[in-house]
Amino acid sequence: MNETIQLRPLRERFFARDRRSASAARRFTAEALVGWGLAESPRADDVLLCVSELVTNALVHGVPPGRQLRLFLRYDGCVLRVEVHDSGPGVPHIVDRADEGGRGLLLVAALSDKWGVRERELGKAVWCEFGSGLVGGCQEAGGEEVGVGGEDLRRGEALRGERVGDEVQACQ
Template identity: 40%
Template sequence: MPDAKQKFFDPRPESVGLARDFAVTTLTSWGLHAPAEDIRLCVSELASNALTHGSEPGHGFLVRLDAEGDFVRLEVHDSRPRHRRQPAIAHPAETDTAGRGLQIVAELADSWGVEERKPRGKIVWTLFKTGQPAGLVRAC
């Protein structure tokens, strides 16, 4: 089983693209090509949300990937507290230019949720089935 990988990103718009690249590079090094594009898109959505809504001014976000059995767990950690309930999935009008991020995440991931992070902040996590038994996942 490969070791979990994580990376911290500064609070800059360019960090979203860097987080996507980090995810794809990590998944490729693990030999996990099948879920890479869906995970890449979810990293983009969750990192954008972390920058726009989840991080306090001047605070960045952390992306963590872990292969657990035949799943990949993606986490995005930010510095704002968790809402009392899981964020609602928006249903924007066809002409709206925003508000589809969690809808995309819910559609692509096999499971997702939000957890409180100690001492402050939250973790938005997703699980993706890899289609490979744990013994076939390898680190390069």
């Protein structure tokens, strides 16, 4: 009996504050993409690059010494959501183009369909989503893209840094 094993729609893992965690997070994400049948998606490399950038940002700017970060992946069949949770202070933002470094969020903004920051009681969660082109996309009857898990994720209306509910939206 040959059955295809499907991974559950939610995957998460904690990673130490260590320079090797970005590559470990990419491997973890690549395994999830294989399990969800998305490894050959035209956007699989975009997902992996965004995971790498978000994890690296958390390691460099967000995770205090002795703490960990949490990588959270959720795929509902239409939208893949990546979240990186850390317990550090501050809200990340896209840097001015004249700055030397800090291009990670610029890449995330360019490659994902939308991204943002959700403040938490301790720290924050920086997230991005992929829907279009992942597996053909999913549409509701009204033509709106389906959000993940019933969340109100307004699409494209917010300007960078605009607060929408408890999330700081940074949508394209």
